[in-house]
Amino acid sequence: TTNRSVEDIRRDFPILSRQVHGKRLVFLDSAASSQKPAVVIEALDQYYRTYNANVHRGVYEISEEATEAVERARLKIARFIHARQSKQVIFTRNTTESINLVAYSWGGEHIQQGDLIVLTEMEHHSNLVPWQLLAQRTGARLEFVPVNEEGLLRLDVYEQLLQQKPKLVAFAHMSNVLGTINPVKEMVAQAHAVGAITLVDGAQSVPHMTVDVQDLDADFYCFSGHKMLGPTGIGVLYGKRPLLESMTPFMGGGSMIRTVKLHESTWADLPHKFEAGTPAIAEAIGLGVAVDYLNELGMEWVRQHEKALTAYALKRLSAIPGLTIYGPKDVEQRGGVLSFTLDGVHPHDLASILDMEVGVAVRAGHHCAQPLMDRYNIPATARASFYVYNDERDVDTLAEGLQKAQEIFQATAGL
């Protein structure tokens, strides 16, 4: 793990030296999309400048270089999540596409009328809507594990739902709203004990902690490159080999076939079977470089750093009167995502004031988790999220901004 200071790490991220509204940019929205280190930006530039060519086709030098670079990136990503083989890493556009791929390919073959799919109340829309669509197509049923007041899953209800023998259980490793880290390994084992297939949405976990897909034993595991220092437009579906091999592809086209006749075709081997068309070449290479960068910091360090920062933020922000923080208070049970509301200030106004007054970028809204907002009876929250380039100074600026917002609103309320 690294012994570099955050101040030093920040210098790797060109965007962090810019200003917004004449103030230092304090970027606290990495849960939506992270910033990129110069090495990632340079990898994209170098690909387009020096070996830009389509992959898996050309027999000429630069095409071979591009192909090798993409396959090297796949191997790095496979190692990063401790997959047994790199062919279990399917490149997609993002978490959303990975989940849809499973819902169409696996779901289309295995889910029938009356079958049960178990999800949770804390899912991002991308791990909810694809299953709603599948349920509508097939007549399957959806049931949800509720979230308690503290933001933890009701595992007692989960166990009851498992007794109804679901075909599939899908849930987030870490909530993008509450920060809750779910007990994936135990939940997967319990699901397997009743014969269910499991899909884990790792969009918020892979960027922030060590993930070992073999140890967790999930059948499918999905994540996005852009939240882990990589480019947009590249994501991953990891799957167990027998499952991936038995599935019919989601999309047809070039690159995913072995033979094509006018009326029928046969499929290429994994992973190409699921990668129809020209892939996101530069982006895959860039994600490989992002993984190198994270490995250099060390994922243990990343997790420890965010835990310490979250503990500091929980302490600092809970001293602000009228501020409500959602999700677990114990940093062992949560990641660096803090959703909050401030009495008398709408989250959107709050986010605007933070931007204008102190240069703090936070998200405001339902965070693509409308059912979770309904659960807490709130229309929206503001959300601050941390990553490797954030430090206590950022949290202090956030706290200052919140106090300022309160003053502004109290002043106008008194008019």
Ligand code: PMP
């Ligand atoms: N799941 C979770 C938990 C997320 O936080 C996000 C991104 N906000 C997604 C899925 C969707 O990721 P993407 O938009 O990259 O597909």
